[in-house]
Amino acid sequence: MADRKVVVLIGVVLVAVISGGLFYYYSGGANSVYVLHAGSLTKPVKRIDEINDKLDVRNEPHGSVTVSRLVSEGQKHPDVVAVSDYSLIPDFMMSKGRIDWYIQFARNEVVLCYTEDSKYADEIDQKNWYKILSRPDVKFGFGNPNADPGGYRAMMTVQLAELYYENSQIFDDLVGTNTAMKAPEEKDGTYKIGAVKLDQLNPSEKVSTGAMEVAVIPKLEEGSIDYMFNYRSIAKQHEFKFVELPYKVNLGKVKYASRYKKVRVKLTGGTVKKGKPIVYGITILKDAKHKEAAVDFLKYIFSEKGRKVFENMGQPPIYPPRTNKKSALPEELQDIVVEIEE
Known part of the structure; x- marks a missing residue:
């Protein structure tokens, strides 16, 4: 019994x-x-x-x-x-x-967060941020693009930066060479970024990710990364310094909706997310x-x-x-x- x-x-x-x-x-x-x-x-x-x-x-x-x-x-x-x-x-x-x-x-809008201890914090601005991120000793992070809009919006922002700064190497320099994600140009002049599962992302030591955008915050706070793509609201709530990205890049303005939609992200389940105002x-x-x-x-x-x-x-x-x-x-x-x- x-x-x-x-x-x-x-x-x-x-x-x-x-x-x-x-x-x-x-x-x-x-x-x-x-x-x-x-x-x-x-x-x-x-x-x-x-x-x-x-x-x-x-x-x-x-x-x-x-x-x-x-x-x-x-x-x-x-x-x-x-x-x-x-x-x-x-x-x-x-x-x-x-x-x-x-x-x-x-x-909301995408910004680049950092702290006073981040490398080159006294240099970075709206004109040179992507150059700073590409330096060998700089590390940066973003949310998982396959599970979190903060992550796929970070990728959209990087690709939109290529168009804004007229530099076709920005995505490859920051993302393509440091993860398994690529952003080939389509025949219609748009770009489709292929998101991958987190365990297949294969990030280099330069890049750090998290299951969602807020999961990357502790890494910036403790100094294991220097910069983080995230929302302006996150920067304000956590009192981070941040680079305010151009309106044509940051997904924050309705007037640039036609520009944002030039970039898309395909999730592993097949869903395709088009760039649009947040x-x-x-x-x-x-x-x-x-x-x-x-x-x-x-x-x-x-x-x-x-x-x-x-x-x-x-x-x-x-x-x-x-x-x-x-x-x-x-x-x-x-x-x-x-x-x-x-």
Whole structure:
């Protein structure tokens, strides 16, 4: 009998582990909300949890491509999904029927972060940054392009720099010779960068990567790298120095959208991401367990207080927020947003 009890107990533990791990459902009170989000949204989401005493926010950060795959494959069951590239929502999650709509709510831009201890910190500027990075004793990092928009946007930025500075060697000098990624020019004059799995990236000692853009931050802080491609919001939140890249390069301006789309990144799953201005997206899952709290969470983000959080953290909010399908939104959100054509 004792042995049988042990077997039963082990079975219960295994079920609990599976339920709490791979197939995760967040249980909590009526005011609880489970938010699966981009790594670059960690500090804003935590700050909103701190100042909004009506909600209990459980946040879980990953690279946005990873977030999208976890949801589309049914491995995670959050109430709210927020990603750093809104187009991941229709590309991954809407196609699986888990989501009907999305809202564009914030912007960002790519910068080159560094510290006062970085090599050549007193020399680097908007005109010479790519030359500094190519020096033999300089190391730099970026997020995983195959799992994180911060990573594939870093690659887009490097390729766009070739066009801006009229130097066809920039991508090869910085990325091609230091990783397994290449950026061949297509017949139509565009460039398609081939992302690879992280364990196949084969970075040289010069280059360092992480599962998502925020995973590279400690490497810059501890001095194991000198520079890091990341978002302006990350630079501000962590008080890094940074090189502000040209608008035609940094993916931050709508007016240069036609230029940005000259560069694409093909993910290993076959999805091709086109260069476009950085816009964050947020949505609520159809089967959200805490739907009312999820709606309240979005309302707070779009409120004056919520927008102030993002503004203070270097992520300009889009106001009014923009949606692809206003009629599909919960009624409480419909008067807050405007509908756009995609």
